[in-house]
Amino acid sequence: MSRPQSESTPGLIAPPLTTASLTSTFTTSSMSRRSLFKGALGAAALVGLPGFLAACGSGSSSSGAGATGQGATGAVSYGSNQSDAVPKKSIADMVTAYQQQSGGVTVSVNTIDHNSFQENINNYLQGNPDDVYTWFSGYRMRFFADKGLAGDISGVWDGISGMGDALKTASTSTDGKQYFVPATTYPWAVFYRPSVFKAKGYQVPKTMDDFYKLTAQMKTDKLIPLAFADKDGWPAMGTFDQLNLRINGYDFHVSLMAGKENWADQKVKKVFDAWRKLLEVSQPDSLGRTWQESAQSVQKNDAAMLVQGMFMAQQFTKGADQEDLDFFGFPEIDSNIGTDAIEAPIDGNMMAARPKNEAGAKNFLAYLATPAAQQLLVSADPSVIATNTNADTSGYTALQKKAVDFIGAAKNISQFLDRDTRPDFASTVMIPALQTFITTPSDVDGLVNSIQNQAKTIFVS
Incomplete structure (x- = not known):
């Protein structure tokens, strides 16, 4: 998966951080990595799923599928920012396998350059988004869920196995509902x-x-x-x-x-x-x-x-x-x-707030959580490992096996600066500040004072 971390989102104003909102991202104080990766290779495996995005697709809504998407049919659009060759192929392989067993749901993958996707994510979600789209766990997920720009998929989580409480917490927003399905992680x-x-x-x-x-x-x-x-x-x-x-x-x-x-x-x-x-x-x-x-x-x-x-x-x-x-x-x-x-960031998938085919979207999201789906992703892209602990790791490369052990042995894990803080602070303050430091590293006092002055206007109680 390509690492689309530059999440420039002009105009986004996040709600203040609260104790409850902090508990969801693997940045929760004292959260044990071992509890998250119980399973494969004796330590457990997690992995960051390739993020996706693209133009909007259409599909007819299916009835009778309930909260989990069982019995769904029709078309589902899947937004993917996995434009690099390796992760793009892993997505294609996974979608093909899903359609062979979905019982009537077809998926169209819309791919766009990952930086362009993330720089326009706010407009995308407020416009005509795809039914399912890739995104990140923790703060980044909560931000859009709290703004009403993501769909509640708690019913999908009722049927998920192979993912422990830590992963579920990382997929839960401040209202106690789930809005994210983890797929892969990487150190x-x-x-x-x-x-x-x-x-x-x-x-x-x-x-x-x-x-x-x-x-x-x-x-x-x-x-x-x-x-x-x-x-x-x-x-x-x-x-x-x-x-x-x-x-x-x-x-x-x-x-x-x-x-x-x-x-x-x-x-x-x-x-x-x-x-x-x-x-x-x-x-x-x-x-x-x-x-x-x-x-x-x-x-x-x-x-x-x-x-x-x-x-x-x-x-x-x-x-x-x-x-x-x-x-x-x-x-x-x-x-x-x-x-x-x-x-060790966690990547995965979310559902639009008002998908055209809600039943089909939930059915597809349920599949994305399975060992079968994640094994296809990690076999095609050996730069990630699966989050579902029931995934078969026997085919892992030496690098993937080392990643499992490395993540499993960690006491605490952060997600990445632009996933662990407010999106407006990350994009409008930290990106230019760090680039200024790189070109002019001598004025540290001026740099940190500038960051702090801007932070005070953003992190308001």
Whole structure:
């Protein structure tokens, strides 16, 4: 799946965060990752489903299907932003399999560039949206559910098995109803080529001191230590999250995203100070580079490492090329904080508030939650793992199996900056702020003061 995290949504005004609204996104304090991934491979598996989108389709509404969509017929339109080749094929395979057993429901997939989809999501949902569309769990789901722009699918959840309470919570809005069906997940980490590390005698770093010693050797060996891209605005958010989790810890990170901390605090300044040093070993001119191009820098052995989501595996060809890709958790910065908090976004599907074929949409959503559907997604796209713990993991690649263990061993998991905070804050404040920092990293005081002044006008009680 391509990682459509840049969720620029001009004009969106989110409701204030509440204790209840925070409990749904895997950013809930002290939520155990193990409880979420009980199942496959002894630890359990979760995975981020490719997000989709597109032009609006039509279909006639079916009667007699009830809250679960049983007995549905007719046409269902499916909005997909999975425009990259690998996730687009995984969607096509899954839809084909569904139609062969649906008993009369046909699905038309409408695909559009993922950044364009997310930048226009508000207008899309208020206009003539597809019956089913891909989106994200947690805050991003709740935001549109609370605005009445998503359909209640609690009845579908009554028939779902293989997904525990944590996943259901991540699919529940502030009214206690479910609006989201998880499909896949994937970790953010530091990715690299094992063959390069072996050939050069590099060791995986455990601490940031080890990391910088390694980057110095990489420079001597004429390698770019760390690939980096932020043309689309969202990739740099992942670097901020990793540093903040390691420097200030999970609880502070969650509170900061909720608008409950001061961005001008010394703790936040420490994050940017650490990042400024990281920029010295990072690929230059990142604002002119896409995430795909940064992944290709590692694939071509021009750069040695990349802080990215596992979806970067889409830029590697199937077989030996993909098999020569591995990752390690972001190194330890403070031994008192450790490394037991990670980032692993959950992707899935939602229903329009007023679908043309509600019964068919619910029937399709019920299928998307099944092991069979998710196995098709992950077999075609080895950059993700399935959220349903009954999915067959025997065909997982080494990278997927490692992702299951990595996520399963984490104590706390965040979703990603632009999923864990208000959409207006993420798009109108953080994207330009981080890009300003990348080009002018010297004025940290001015940067954090600017962020805080804008945050005060957005995070109002």
